[in-house]
Amino acid sequence: MxxxxxxxxxxxxxxxxxxxxxxxxxxxxxxxxxxxxxxxxxxxxxxxxxxxxxxxxxxxxxxxxxxxxxxxxxxxxxxxxxxxxxxxxxxxxxxxxxxxxxxxxxxxxxxxxxxxxxxxxxxxxxxxxxxxxxxxxxxxxxxxxxxxxxxxxxxxxxxxxxxxxxxxxxxxIVKTTIHLATAQQLEYFFEHTERLYQSLGFIQNQGVMQKLRRLYQRAAVEQNELNILRGMLTAVEKHLDFHKE
Missing domain, CATH: 3.40.1280.10 (SPOUT methyltransferase, trefoil knot domain)
Known part of the structure; x- marks a missing residue:
């Protein structure tokens, strides 16, 4: 170990x-x-x-x-x-x-x-x-x-x-099938989140993003959970793109 x-x-x-x-x-x-x-x-x-x-x-x-x-x-x-x-x-x-x-x-x-x-x-x-x-x-x-x-x-x-x-x-030792998101995967998610919510005008200063980082770090997000979160961000982006057209 x-x-x-x-x-x-x-x-x-x-x-x-x-x-x-x-x-x-x-x-x-x-x-x-x-x-x-x-x-x-x-x-x-x-x-x-x-x-x-x-x-x-x-x-x-x-x-x-x-x-x-x-x-x-x-x-x-x-x-x-x-x-x-x-x-x-x-x-x-x-x-x-x-x-x-x-x-x-x-x-x-x-x-x-x-x-x-x-x-x-x-x-x-x-x-x-x-x-x-x-x-x-x-x-x-x-x-x-x-x-x-x-x-x-x-x-x-x-x-x-x-x-x-x-x-x-x-x-x-019994191994579980749960796999937590890696630091790199989380970083991609944080960048995606910041990019999207800045474009929506929700994030206007770094204080908000810092609090979100601490929230998700405490949550110990699993990889499959992170995939859902990133999928939600992508769905919002597609919805915005559709209405722009």
Missing amino acids: LDNIRIVLIETSHSGNIGSAARAMKTMGLRELYLVAPKQGIDQQAIALSAGADDVVKNAVIVTQFEQAISDCSLVIGTSARLRHLQNSLIEPRQCGEIAIQSVKCGEKVAIIFGRERVGLNNEELLKCRYHLTIPANPEYSSLNLAMAVQLVCYELRMAFLQEIPVATIEN
């Missing part, structure tokens, strides 16, 4: 942090690492600080855009220390582990996103996440470096994974 969970690091400033994060991952049984536009590539420092997890580092997938790292994932969880405005989707590491493992049990892919060392994730990236993860550290001193944060989250993922073992072995 852990093979279907990827850790995504965005614009990492120091190569050593990549190696340290890889070490944190491997100790907890995770090995799929994505790097989005790292400021420093994989070098000797990254290998050295991986401390034996160099296979995770060397197999890391490097992409230029955030969307490329999450396009095939049905569950995207973003981490940040500044999330108080997102109360409806806010979770802590233990909940993150439980939610992620339940999702991969259904055959879905999960991405957990860690932002830039200094400024974290930007608002546009946060809007592409269904859940938003915050670590309830000491408010008087909440400083965690990137590898520490990765270690904490990976630990909770492993604990949630181990909780499943007494119930059923990995081989006989």
Whole structure:
């Protein structure tokens, strides 16, 4: 199950942090690492600080855009220390582990996103996440470096994974036929929605679209449900085109 969970690091400033994060991952049984536009590539420092997890580092997938790292994932969880405005989707590491493992049990892919060392994730990236993860550290001193944060989250993922073992072995876990929409499929839907409702004059500012994004992210839309929603948008477009003629 852990093979279907990827850790995504965005614009990492120091190569050593990549190696340290890889070490944190491997100790907890995770090995799929994505790097989005790292400021420093994989070098000797990254290998050295991986401390034996160099296979995770060397197999890391490097992409230029955030969307490329999450396009095939049905569950995207973003981490940040500044999330108080997102109360409806806010979770802590233990909940993150439980939610992620339940999702991969259904055959879905999960991405957990860690932002830039200094400024974290930007608002546009946060809007592409269904859940938003915050670590309830000491408010008087909440400083965690990137590898520490990765270690904490990976630990909770492993604990949630181990909780499943007494119930059923990995081989006989019952898989459901439900498939959630991927991040890329949702993005196409959001673009379609915005385009149509801007043409109707309903969406006149980005605030409306942001609220709609949060609504659909919380809903955990299935692929067949998304097909219905997109079909409805297309039907409205055809109706408008008919009356124009």
